[in-house]
Amino acid sequence: MSQPNKLISKSPAALLALIIFLFPQVPSSAACPTGTGDRATSGEVCESGLHSRIGAASESSEVIEDNPWTDNEVISPEALAHSLSSNAKPTIVQVGFQPLFKLSHIPGAIYAGPANNSDGIDKLKASVGGLPRNKVLVIYCGCCPFTDCPNVRPAFIALKAMGFTQLKVLMLHDNFNHDWVNKGYPTDKPGGR
Numbered sequence: 001m002s003q004p005n006k007l008i009s010k011s012p013a014a015l016l017a018l019i020i021f022l023f024p025q026v027p028s029s030a031a032c033p034t035g036t037g038d039r040a041t042s043g044e045v046c047e048s049g050l051h052s053r054i055g056a057a058s059e060s061s062e063v064i065e066d067n068p069w070t071d072n073e074v075i076s077p078e079a080l081a082h083s084l085s086s087n088a089k090p091t092i093v094q095v096g097f098q099p100l101f102k103l104s105h106i107p108g109a110i111y112a113g114p115a116n117n118s119d120g121i122d123k124l125k126a127s128v129g130g131l132p133r134n135k136v137l138v139i140y141c142g143c144c145p146f147t148d149c150p151n152v153r154p155a156f157i158a159l160k161a162m163g164f165t166q167l168k169v170l171m172l173h174d175n176f177n178h179d180w181v182n183k184g185y186p187t188d189k190p191g192g193r
Helices: 003-010 012-022 077-083 098-103 118-128 152-161 176-181
Strands: 091-094 137-140 167-170
Touching (some): 077 167, 091 118, 118 152, 137 152
Parallel strands (some): 091 137
16 A cells, blocks of 8 residues: 555545545535535535535635634644733643653643543543633644644534633644744743753
8 A cells, every 4th residue: 555545544634635625616415525424515514523614625714624723723833932921821721641741831731631532521621611711722732743633623622612712722733842842932841851
């Protein structure tokens, strides 16, 4: 099997992105590419929830590939680092794995744990349950390349469902170490060097 085929067979999201790229205009009767038999029209979501806004993703930049957030709900490392020195600091929640958090994390970040299963989602909800829903809340993981992260998407969806209106995702393209620590942004290193 060639390398691209391995990637696509392991990542339904990669396959969906390829389909959207190759076929930007989806007919209104197009079947959901998840294989569930759901129907999707441009701008609708299949009931399976595995992708969103087929066709519409190519018509606007409102949604990044199959992610549940808009461009305005993504924050760059530079912008977040700048906001850490402001009077209106956001609440930051790490939704990744504990060894990474113990090694280094953004100062003041709350550790909620991986959000890739129902126990993790329950812990996330408990860790932010008392926060005002209009508080700026930034989530990040940084365990791996952003497109492969098993934690950020489920965390974002759960927090949106809880009613957080100022929710942001920290865009760490490669990982936390590469995109934050190595860039010299503020870092607490309780277990690091």
